[in-house]
Amino acid sequence: MGKLFGTDGIRGIVGKSINANLALRVGASVAQVLKENLDKDRLTFLIGSDTRISKDMFTTAVSAGVLGEGCNIVDVGVLPTPAIAYLTKKYGYDGAFIISASHNPSEYNGIKVLDSNGFKLSESLENKCEELILNNFSFGTSNIGGTYKKNDKGIDDYIDYLTNTIDGDLRGIKVYVDAANGAASKTAGTLFCLLGAGGQVINNEPDGYNINKESGSTHIETLRRKVVEEQYDVGIAYDGDADRCILVDELGNVIDGDYILAIAGLYLKSQGKLDNNTIVGTVMTNIGFKKFCLENNIHFVDTKVGDKYVLEEMLKNGYVLGGEQSGHIIFKEHANTGDGQLTSIQILYIMRKTNKKLSELASVMTKYPQVLKNLDVTKEQKDEYENRDDIKEYIKQIEIQELGNDGRILVRPSGTENLIRVMIEGKDIVMINNLCDRIIDYLKNELGNPDKTYRLN
Secondary structure, three states, rough: OOOEEEEEEEEEEEOOOOOOHHHHHHHHHHHHHHHHHOOOOOOEEEEEEEEOOOHHHHHHHHHHHHHHHOOOEEEEEEHHHHHHHHHHHHHHEEEEEEEEEOOOOOOOEEEEEEOOOOOOOOHHHHHHHHHHHOOOOOOOOOOOOOOEEEEEOOOHHHHHHHHHHOOOOOOOOOOEEEEEOHHHHHHHHHHHHHOOOHHHHOOOOOOOOOOOOOHHOOOOOHHHHHHHHHOOOEEEEOOOOOOEEEEEEOOOOOEHHHEEEEEHHHHHHHHHHHOHHHEEEEEEEEHHHHHHHHOOOOEEEEEOOOOOHHHHHHHHHHHOEEEEEOOOOEEEOOOOOOOOOHHHHHHHHHHHHOOOOHHHHHHOOOOOEEOOOEEEEOOOHHHHHHHHHHHHHHHHHHHHHHHHOOOEEEEEEOOOOHHHEEEEEEHHHHHHHHHHHHHHHHHHHOOOOOOOOEEEE
């Protein structure tokens, strides 16, 4: 893992770990590297953002870097991350920049870089960019500069594409949608109106500061209550850049990415469309989902955490469905990235076609209780953990002794933050919660910082 690029691009607190100067370097360095990689003198990039207050600063800075290398920028403004991925390929551009920090609060921002297919930039190209940005940065020799244009029709093209991923409409389904005051605020209302779904969209009045604030896929308490009290068929929560979604059934139960994969996988299998009879998840996928796959004769493959790794596995072996518990779901027939709005209408379509409530569809899987806690660490402590086989072996023995075949322990450094995440699954929530605290305390002592506190995710 590099010093800048994590599993989902560059991300940090504005004015501290990420600023306009860095954004300028990113724009120029990416243009230099991709010009060499594509053997072209002039490239055209798409750029778009979510709704956070710093979007204009970073959009302008990245664009200036690109323009200074003699390349062109087309700005589509505020749009979901998957929309920018789709439009990059549709319009035939050479790459794209997305200014977003996803589910993080407004004081964060980030830069994601895509290639011409709308895929996240390969790690080898990220490493080349990073080398230039951090060590050998200098502007290119172009004195002409590129062109900057705006494209206001991207939103219409994207919504039109989404509506055509299902055969028919969603009439008769009443939805309660939380747009997280993010990028979906621009699209969700129009999308569900065109598809005929009744209901309401909330948290769709962004002011630059309220993105993800007590709303969206990481704060669904209000959504759960409203769905039950006002008798909606389903609740839908997106994150700030709308690349993931979490659902709520009519009873108020949370339907996360694992349930969504189970529902979609079983339906695709029944239609003869689950190519290679396989679903791709990650090491964080709930053990209950793995048991669901065994019971339904579906092959399960896991990857490292990060939808980029899920997609790599899908592309390599011809799989059509994959995703993460967090709600990044990839329907390869329709998209090359996780798309929260695409995911939601696919599940609503399955409800419509099967004439089943969401709770009934989700009953095909039993989720094991799960505890996830984060230990705040330094970059050096993250690296130390990676190299400590003795720590890993100790945790493995605890897993065998305490959980056997009815649970698991997963300890992993975060790909985007200075955290070590400890996740435990098992049948007894009290027992695994205590066990998680035990592992956290052990890590504190072994990594040389016994006084550091930990926080819940």
